[in-house]
Structure formats: C-alpha cells, structure tokens
Amino acid sequence: MQHPDELQLQSYLDGELTEATRRRVEAHLSACGACREALRSCERLSATLQAARPSEELFSAPGEFWARLASRLSQPRAPIWPLAPYVPPVMLGVLGSLTEGLISLLVLLYALSGWGVIPALGKAIAPTLHAALEVPWIEGWLEFSWIAWAREALQRWEGMQSSAQEAVVWGPLLLGLAVVWLAAVSLFLLWALCWSNATRLHHRGGN
Amino acid sequence: MSEPGSPIAALIEAAAAGNMGAFSEIVRLYRMRVLRVACGIVGSVEEAEDVAQEVFVKLWNSLPNYQAQSAFDSWLYRVTVNAAIDALRKQRPTLSLEDELAHTTREPPEEAALRNETRQQVQQAIQALPEAARAALVLREYEQLSYKQIADVLQIPIGTVMSRLNYARQLLRKSLDPQSLERR
Numbered sequence: 001m002q003h004p005d006e007l008q009l010q011s012y013l014d015g016e017l018t019e020a021t022r023r024r025v026e027a028h029l030s031a032c033g034a035c036r037e038a039l040r041s042c043e044r045l046s047a048t049l050q051a052a053r054p055s056e057e058l059f060s061a062p063g064e065f066w067a068r069l070a071s072r073l074s075q076p077r078a079p080i081w082p083l084a085p086y087v088p089p090v091m092l093g094v095l096g097s098l099t100e101g102l103i104s105l106l107v108l109l110y111a112l113s114g115w116g117v118i119p120a121l122g123k124a125i126a127p128t129l130h131a132a133l134e135v136p137w138i139e140g141w142l143e144f145s146w147i148a149w150a151r152e153a154l155q156r157w158e159g160m161q162s163s164a165q166e167a168v169v170w171g172p173l174l175l176g177l178a179v180v181w182l183a184a185v186s187l188f189l190l191w192a193l194c195w196s197n198a199t200r201l202h203h204r205g206g207n
Numbered sequence: 208m209s210e211p212g213s214p215i216a217a218l219i220e221a222a223a224a225g226n227m228g229a230f231s232e233i234v235r236l237y238r239m240r241v242l243r244v245a246c247g248i249v250g251s252v253e254e255a256e257d258v259a260q261e262v263f264v265k266l267w268n269s270l271p272n273y274q275a276q277s278a279f280d281s282w283l284y285r286v287t288v289n290a291a292i293d294a295l296r297k298q299r300p301t302l303s304l305e306d307e308l309a310h311t312t313r314e315p316p317e318e319a320a321l322r323n324e325t326r327q328q329v330q331q332a333i334q335a336l337p338e339a340a341r342a343a344l345v346l347r348e349y350e351q352l353s354y355k356q357i358a359d360v361l362q363i364p365i366g367t368v369m370s371r372l373n374y375a376r377q378l379l380r381k382s383l384d385p386q387s388l389e390r391r
Contacts, residue, residue: 014353014354054252065256
C-alpha cells in the first residue's frame with residue numbers, strides 16, 4: 001500500500017475508515033516507521049485538544065444555570081399557529097382563482113352575446129340606464145346637471161357602432177380583471193418563495 | 208437518538224406539553240454539551256453561558272414544533288453551533304477563556320500552571336481558526352461526534368467535514384508550540 005495521506009491517517013485515528021481500508025492502513029503502519037511517527041503526531045494533537053476541553057468547573061453551577069434559565073421561561077409560550085404561514089398564499093390563491101373564474105365568465109358572456117344567445121351588453125346598457133335615470137329617488141338624489149350630462153352621454157352612446165360599444169364595455173372589464181389576476185399570481189409566487197426559505201430555515205433548526 | 212419510546216423522547220414530549228420538571232431534566236442532561244460547544248466556538252465562558260441560555264430558551268419555545276426528522280442531539284448541536292456563531296459575530300470584549308482558566312482551578316499549582324498554559328495556547332489557536340473549521344473541530348474533538356453526525360449537525364457533506372477537520376488540524380499543528388504537543 002502507498003503511504004496513507006494525512007487525511008487517511010486522521011480518518012484512521014477517528015475510527016472512520018471502512019474495515020478493509022483500516023486493515024490495509026494497519027498493515028502498512030506495522031511496516032513503516034515514518035507513517036507511525038505521522039500517526040503519533042496526529043494522536044498528540046488530538047490528545048492535546050481533548051485535554052483542553054472546557055471542564056465543568058469553569059462554568060456556573062447547574063442550580064445557578066437553571067435558576068437563571070427558569071426566570072426566562074416563566075412567561076407563557078407564544079401561541080403557535082401552525083397554519084399561519086399558509087394563510088397568505090391560500091388567500092392569494094383564492095383571489096387568483098376567483099379572478100380567473102370571473103374572466104372566464106366574462107369571455108363566455110361575450111361569446112354568447114356575439115352568437116346572439118344573449119343581448120349584447122353594449123346595447124343593453126342604454127335602455128337600462130335610461131330607466132334608472134327616471135327612477136324618482138335617483139332623479140331626486142342626483143343634481144340636475146348630472147342627469148343632463150348622463151342623458152347626453154347615453155345619446156352619444158346610442159350613436160356609437162355596436163363594435164365600439166362592445167370594446168368600451170368589455171375592454172376595461174377584462175383588462176382590470178387581468179391586472180388583478182396577474183398581481184395575485186405574482187404575490188403568490190413571491191410569497192411561496194419567501195415562505196419556502198423560512199420553512200427551510202425553520203427545519204434547519206432555530207435561525 | 209430520540210426514537211419513539213426512548214427516555215429522551217418521553218422527556219421531550221412532556222416538556223413540549225409544558226412540564227418544567229421534564230425540561231429541567233433535559234437541561235441537566237445536555238447543559239455541559241451545549242456549554243462546551245459554545246465555549247469552544249466563542250472562546251469565552253461568559254459568552255458561552257449566554258449562548259447556552261439562548262439555546263435552551265429557543266429549545267423551550269420550539270419543542271412543541273419539534274419533529275423527529277433528525278436526532279434530538281444533532282438538532283440541539285445545530286442550534287448551539289448557529290447560536291454560537293451568531294454570538295461570535297456580535298462579540299463584545301469579555302473575559303476570555305484564557306483569563307477564566309487563570310482563576311478557576313483546583314489542581315496543585317504546578318500542574319495547574321502547566322495545564323492552563325497548554326489550554327490557553329490551544330484556545331488561542333482554536334480561536335484563530337475560521338468559523339466553519341472551528342465548529343467542525345469542536346464537535347469532533349470536544350464532543351467526539353462521528354463524521355456523519357457532524358455532517359448532520361452542520362448540514363454539509365461528509366467530504367466537507369473531513370476537509371474542514373483536516374484544514375483545522377493542519378493550522379493548529381502550525382500554530383501550537385511543538386513542546387506543548389510533546390507533553391501529552
């Protein structure tokens with residue numbers, strides 16, 4: 001066997017070699033004075049380090065240690081909410097799912113109105129708003145200038161092409177929901193990454 | 208190892224439920240191990256006592272969440288090493304271990320002087336090691352942990368444990384007085 005290197009000698013001393021390797025090293029040591037001397041050097045260092053191990057007399061007595069510790073433990077433990085880390089991602093997940101559901105519903109309604117199954121939303125708005133403006137309590141609640149402005153806006157609306165009406169209605173709705181959905185997804189991913197780190201740290205023990 | 212049914216597992220369970228008596232028994236069993244490792248890393252008895260207090264307070268607060276994914280000993284050593292390294296980074300000037308050794312001994316004067324001198328040299332040499340190598344060395348030489356246990360505590364591969372130990376020992380051999388090694 002070639003001379004064992006320092007790492008191997010140290011592993012031999014620490015009892016960390018496999019059985020076969022340990023026998024080979026021992027066979028070599030029995031025949032090689034230089035390696036025996038190197039091993040003795042490792043043994044001396046190890047013995048010196050272990051002799052320098054801090055002994056009990058250096059530290060406070062067990063009773064004193066416990067008394068100091070117990071005074072810090074007297075407060076009730078902070079309540080532990082094991083599900084607390086899951087609340088934000090669950091809420092974000094619910095928000096994202098709801099938004100996605102609404103987007104899907106609006107797309108479906110748009111398609112149905114395009115096929116003529118339901119009235120086009122753009123066309124339905126004007127008569128509905130006209131009727132709303134004639135409800136007595138709304139008429140009384142809004143100022144006259146607001147009502148006049150609203151009626152004028154409705155007339156301009158009725159003059160628009162139906163495709164323009166559809167774009168004005170559906171566009172902002174879908175865009176707004178898409179922005180909310182993107183925000184929810186981004187926050188969810190960000191939280192998942194931060195939470196994962198915290199979980200790893202927690203499982204690593206204490207820091 | 209905190210296997211279900213073992214005495215330590217029973218103590219952990221009782222302490223997690225708020226039993227102070229069980230927790231005091233855990234402290235009694237593990238106090239010196241925590242103190243030795245902390246002292247080896249921070250190099251000061253006073254700091255080591257503070258670190259040990261922090262470790263047991265953390266233990267008290269974490270026990271209800273403790274899952275037996277790793278041995279309790281490894282988990283406790285890990286918390287201790289991390290707390291000691293944190294303390295090292297915030298270290299304020301305190302009475303060093305060398306000064307403590309000068310004041311606390313019950314041995315005959317000549318033997319005490321010799322032993323203290325060696326201890327002081329060794330402590331100085333250990334404190335000069337990089338944190339990572341120091342932690343591995345302390346766990347091996349003071350606590351006699353196996354390479355696998357050290358790897359588990361420090362969350363590093365066994366190969367890294369071996370190289371850190373080898374590096375630490377090489378540095379110590381260079382910095383320690385050969386005579387203090389020969390006395391052993």
